[in-house]
Amino acid sequence: MHERSALMPAWDSEGDGPALILIHGTGGSRAAWDPVIPLLTPHRRVFAIDLPGCGSSPALPAEVMPTVPALAETVERWMIEQDLAGAHVAGNSLGGGIALEMAKGQLVASATALSPVGFFNAREFAYGSASLRLTRIGARVLTPVAPVVFRSRVFRTIALWQALARPWRMPVENAISSARAMATASDFGRGVAAAGDYRFSGMPAAPVTIAWGRRDRILFWRQAERARRLLPDARFIPLDGCGHVPMTDDPELVAEVILRGSGRDS
Numbered sequence: 001m002h003e004r005s006a007l008m009p010a011w012d013s014e015g016d017g018p019a020l021i022l023i024h025g026t027g028g029s030r031a032a033w034d035p036v037i038p039l040l041t042p043h044r045r046v047f048a049i050d051l052p053g054c055g056s057s058p059a060l061p062a063e064v065m066p067t068v069p070a071l072a073e074t075v076e077r078w079m080i081e082q083d084l085a086g087a088h089v090a091g092n093s094l095g096g097g098i099a100l101e102m103a104k105g106q107l108v109a110s111a112t113a114l115s116p117v118g119f120f121n122a123r124e125f126a127y128g129s130a131s132l133r134l135t136r137i138g139a140r141v142l143t144p145v146a147p148v149v150f151r152s153r154v155f156r157t158i159a160l161w162q163a164l165a166r167p168w169r170m171p172v173e174n175a176i177s178s179a180r181a182m183a184t185a186s187d188f189g190r191g192v193a194a195a196g197d198y199r200f201s202g203m204p205a206a207p208v209t210i211a212w213g214r215r216d217r218i219l220f221w222r223q224a225e226r227a228r229r230l231l232p233d234a235r236f237i238p239l240d241g242c243g244h245v246p247m248t249d250d251p252e253l254v255a256e257v258i259l260r261g262s263g264r265d266s
Contacts, residue, residue, distance in 0.1 A: 012030060018262065024049075024051065030049055086109050103208050108206050110263065120223055123190050135225045156175050160175065165243035170254075188257055213239045215241065216243055217243060235261065
């Protein structure tokens with residue numbers, strides 16, 4: 001079911017159970033969660049959203065930088081509008097940082113962050129942002145021919161190796177939608193720049209789970225150790241065999257991590 005809201009105009013909702021909000025990463029869209037949503041909906045009412053300037057959502061106003069705290073505030077306003085106070089939240093990369101920011105308030109019941117931003121040093125961010133910018137260039141070049149070239153497992157492996165540990169597993173349609181989302185993200189440049197100044201600080205008020213792909217080639221595994229030191233009360237889970245976007249690499253594992261983080265039996 002497709003819904004629209006004045007504050008967050010693009011989102012889908014399906015499933016039964018406690019509400020769970022899914023937040024994608026930089027240059028992505030809510031379609032990034034497609035591999036895990038069927039595994040979550042028997043247990044959760046899932047809300048997959050497009051962040052401002054991504055997917056089908058318009059960018060924030062020009063005077064508002066898309067920082068992690070600003071994006072977290074935007075999602076929180078949307079939650080209030082939709083009467084979703086007390087929902088669980090899970091995010092990947094930029095979305096993981098947003099989930100952790102939201103966990104510092106009183107609005108969410110729990111937060112699960114998959115390879116979240118906010119724990120890199122300056123050199124690591126420079127590498128990660130350069131990688132994303134190159135990916136953006138490649139996506140723009142490939143979008144017109146994506147329906148053809150992404151049908152090749154070999155090409156998908158070459159094109160997606162940095163984000164995924166097992167890029168050949170990504171279905172053709174998912175690869176096409178991922179490339180289009182990256183190519184068309186209207187606030188991509190401002191978003192990447194704003195993320196570089198973000199470092200997580202503070203103490204969550206809600207239970208937190210952090211899961212990190214051991215084969216993450218964008219936000220390296222060593223950043224998980226920094227997160228562990230800053231968040232000693234959080235549950236930490238290594239994602240063996242997974243890269244930066246683990247939802248495609250191992251949907252079953254990611255779904256289980258999110259269900260556990262949001263109260264497996266609730």
